[in-house]
Amino acid sequence: MSSGESKLRPCTTAGGHVEDRGQPALPVVHRHFANPSPLGLLSFATGIFLISSFGVHARGIQTPNVMIAVLIFFGGICQYIVGIMEFITGNTFGTAVFMSYGAFNISYSMIYLPGSGIIAAYTDESGALSPDFQQAIAMYLWAWFILTVIYTVAAVRSSWVLSLDLLALDICLTCCWQYGKQHLRP
Known part of the structure; x- marks a missing residue:
């Protein structure tokens, strides 16, 4: 190749994609989602x-x-x-x-x-919530805490913002679980 010749480069469209002059059955569409x-x-x-x-x-x-x-x-x-x-x-x-x-x-x-009737299931005749309600909420939050820990470990490879967000949720769910655990029966 002599110094006067330029290297061949593919043509690009205004959007920066390689121009495709082939004639496919369907047109090539480049989508950009937010x-x-x-x-x-x-x-x-x-x-x-x-x-x-x-x-x-x-x-x-x-x-x-x-x-x-x-x-x-x-x-x-x-x-x-x-x-x-x-x-x-x-x-x-x-x-x-x-x-x-x-x-x-x-x-x-x-x-x-x-x-939904969930609260009604834990309410006694006087209208007060039974201690079982706090125990059920604590177990519910514990299950979500386990899932959140799994997501936190997986997010380490993703982004630090998501990792910090999930770590804060881990702490939040632990505190909620501890609060619910105070009402547990021995």
């Missing part, structure tokens, strides 16, 4: 904040009915949709995490949803 993770992390953080705030009875609130709508729609359904979008973009770990915690938010809100 990153759904920020929305998933925001809805996750909002749901966990509400669960934690109502768990410690912040501002003296005893009835957690306000959090049900947020947990079902923003925390649950929104995270589930984010999980589907992560699946479309090819992020298997994001799919598993967001769909799992979307299910967590929906299932946790179902505990307090009056129509």
Whole structure:
């Protein structure tokens, strides 16, 4: 090759893709999806904040009915949709995490949803909650703690933000479990 000749390079489109002049049966489409993770992390953080705030009875609130709508729609359904979008973009770990915690938010809100009858099952004739309710909540949170530890170990290879987020959730679930364990019978 002489110095006057240039090396052959593939032509690129305005979007930066290699130009394809072949004539396939279907046109070549290059799709770009937005990153759904920020929305998933925001809805996750909002749901966990509400669960934690109502768990410690912040501002003296005893009835957690306000959090049900947020947990079902923003925390649950929104995270589930984010999980589907992560699946479309090819992020298997994001799919598993967001769909799992979307299910967590929906299932946790179902505990307090009056129509589910879960609270009614733990209420005695006088209307007071039995000690079994705190024990059941502690076991429920313990199961999610185990799953969160597994996700935390897996997230070490992902990003440090997600690792810190899951580590904070590990600590939160441990504290909630300890709080629920105080009410356990000997």
